Amino acid sequence: MIDQVPCAQCGAPVSESSARRMNGLCISCKMKRTRTDPFHVFYNSLIDRVQRSRGGFDMLSEPEKLYFTVMLLRNEVNNGGFHQYFINSSGSYYGYTEKGLVALGATHTLDLLRQAKDILFPTISVPVNTELRRRVIPIVEPGAPAPEWANKLDELDRRFYADSENLTSRLKAFAREHRFVSEQQGADI
Ligand SMILES: [Zn+2]
Numbered sequence: 001m002i003d004q005v006p007c008a009q010c011g012a013p014v015s016e017s018s019a020r021r022m023n024g025l026c027i028s029c030k031m032k033r034t035r036t037d038p039f040h041v042f043y044n045s046l047i048d049r050v051q052r053s054r055g056g057f058d059m060l061s062e063p064e065k066l067y068f069t070v071m072l073l074r075n076e077v078n079n080g081g082f083h084q085y086f087i088n089s090s091g092s093y094y095g096y097t098e099k100g101l102v103a104l105g106a107t108h109t110l111d112l113l114r115q116a117k118d119i120l121f122p123t124i125s126v127p128v129n130t131e132l133r134r135r136v137i138p139i140v141e142p143g144a145p146a147p148e149w150a151n152k153l154d155e156l157d158r159r160f161y162a163d164s165e166n167l168t169s170r171l172k173a174f175a176r177e178h179r180f181v182s183e184q185q186g187a188d189i
Pocket residue numbers: 007008009010011012025026027028029030
């Protein structure tokens with residue numbers, strides 16, 4: 001049975017894993033809030049610039065790069081763990097993600113990221129090329145017992161979800177500090 005918790009806004013039942021991804025909200029409350037959330041609007045504008053502008057990621061300012069890559073990490077791990085972060089194109093920004101976590105003072109999360117890196121890439125640096133990364137990263141065969149590396153990675157995911165240093169609050173503080181959102185917009189969110 002799936003553990004359910006009440007939506008923080010309307011009280012409708014939400015699965016624990018969805019609630020974790022959606023700040024404790026059900027899908028409809030999440031969508032309503034997202035449309036107007038200045039942090040989300042800004043993040044979407046970054047995605048747009050990275051995907052649609054000619055220079056892509058390189059055209060972002062340095063603080064924007066740091067913010068963007070830590071947001072990618074947070075979203076990927078919340079969605080499918082560290083394994084998904086490295087499998088997807090987000091893992092191409094590993095170097096910036098490390099720098100971003102340093103800038104946020106998120107040393108515990110940085111430690112988890114580096115441990116995950118050491119499990120999946122024990123002898124090489126993280127390949128920037130996504131196809132190359134996918135060739136190197138081990139996968140669990142369906143139906144096969146979880147190998148030791150997968151159990152270790154699961155443990156890191158669990159520690160990430162415990163969020164002992166409140167990564168999202170740090171991201172928001174960083175966004176305010178760098179005027180990605182106005183003080184007023186970002187004040188009570
Ligand atoms: Zn709701």
